[in-house]
Amino acid sequence: MFNLTYEFKLKPTKNQVAVFEDWLEQNRRVYNYALAERKDWFKSRSCQINACSLRSEYIIPADTPRPTYNQQAIQLTAYRKTSQNLQRVHSQVLQQTLKRLEKAFVSMWEQEHGFPRFKKLGRMRSFVFPQLGKDPIQGTAVKLPMIGLVRFNQSRPIPEGATIKQARVVKRASGWYVMLTLEWDLDVPQPMPHGEAIGIDVGISHFAAVSNGKLFPNPRPFKHLERKLKLLQHRVTRKKLGSNNRKKAQAKVSRLHERIANIRKNYHSRLAHHLCDEAGMIFAESLNLKALAKGMLGKHCLDAGWGQFLQILEQCCFKRGVFFRKTDANKTSQTCPNCLTETGKKLLSERVHKCHHCGYTTDRDVAAAQVVCIRGLAAVGYTVKMLSEGKFTGIPVTEESPLL
The missing domain is CATH 3.30.420 (Nucleotidyltransferase; domain 5)
Structure with a gap:
């Protein structure tokens, strides 16, 4: 299998932007809830058996297994049936958020990364559709499950014979983007030593x-623009917390x-x-x-x-x-x-x-x-x-x- 990722800028409507924002918020809450469950389990086993923690910890029974992706995915399916907020989000998108958390813990164990942190408001900036329907590209629009057709700027043609396996919607300071993962059913040989x-x-x-x-x-892009960045960040600190002017100043920094x-x-x-x-x-x-x-x-x-x-x-x-x-x-x-x-x-x-x-x-x-x-x-x-x-x-x- 051979994979490539193509990135295009989306041109969503106001209603679609509102849906994207709502989905990011719901995925953020699912991520934080699952992380809190795992963190409480780890904290309940951090102190020695003959000593008490200096901080208040949840007392979790000793036979309680460590929270995993499969266990939390089952709990998410059951809770989604009773939550109207989660029902507005595609189920596979929420499952990909749990996989993202699982990957963060694997990186912590195997690659010595830091302990995963909670995401505050606005820090969740992408969600993934692991599967797309038949013919997701229709002209200059991509068809996303439960959202429908979203127009995008097709800056380069999509190669023929490629299968679109997944789509990632990303929010940036300059707008919304979609990253399409293309797959070809072929094996590309590795280049061999040759030439100069x-x-x-x-x-x-x-x-x-x-x-x-x-x-x-x-x-040195950061060094050349560091002075301007410092000025913009100083302006953010002078704005009132929660005001629209502060949000505009933060957007300039981003x-x-x-x-x-x-x-x-x-x-x-x-x-x-x-x-x-x-x-x-x-x-x-x-x-x-x-x-x-x-x-x-x-x-x-x-x-x-x-x-x-x-x-x-x-x-x-x-x-x-x-x-x-x-x-x-x-x-x-x-x-x-x-x-x-x-x-x-x-x-x-x-x-x-x-x-x-x-x-x-x-x-x-x-x-x-x-x-x-x-x-x-x-x-x-x-x-x-x-x-x-x-x-x-x-x-x-x-x-x-x-x-x-």
Whole structure:
């Protein structure tokens, strides 16, 4: 199976907007109620058996099982029969909200994410239709269960032969959007190593340095608009709580945040396509993004958005038949790409790589990108030969030409 997600902007009527808002609120209440039930169960078992909690906790019998998705889905079905508010919402949409909560707990256990938090008013911004009827796209409108036809701006055609599996309605500061998940019944082979290889080193002074010597600037969208954002947020604090003026000021803040995210994502997408035009193999560092975000330069790391860029680059390489792989990032900035000896650079202020062993001199970030390229070629079974202009050529490993 091969899946792609297409995003379109909706053009709902006032009545449809009211329905969307009501559904988001009902899903928020279901999410918070299910989370409270799970949280109470965990708190009832947080203190020792011979001690009492300093705070008041619900006393839940010891034989009560831990709340799960299946159990809460059964309770939701029974409660929905007696609640007129929940009857206005599609049953599968409410079940997807419970699945969303279950996924949050799985991420907490397996990926060490934080404990799920309650969503205050306005924080629930999307709901999902896991199934759509036959022929959901009718002209320039999409047919949603229990809502009907909703017009949308079809910015690009939907490919033939694709099956629309689900639809996600998303609320943003600029309007309402629908994300359609398309599925094809075919297996797409993974790209194989071929063509010219390049390595990428991401940074702050330059967003990306390529092993062929190219340097791409860092757009810094948040830093450039930070002053304006601070001014708008200060205006929000001066408005009366619950007033319409405060809501208008908050909307301006949300639109500016969305503008920053759009600038960053557009730059990442354009750069990813540009890199795919130049190579058949792309290698990047496997970074610990969570640790970098908590460091001294965490604000600048988050502004650069390296995680989003690497994800977009990997998807772009897959769609365009370019081989992509991540390599070890350990000591890439302290290794000479020409002789593979450690140079011992310690300070970030040292922006020029000059090897004391072989005399090779180049930009520090470009040297790190060249080391990434060498490690990537070696990982896929290629011998590595560095050319005089900083480019690399790879030869498949044989008995006559072993790895470096």
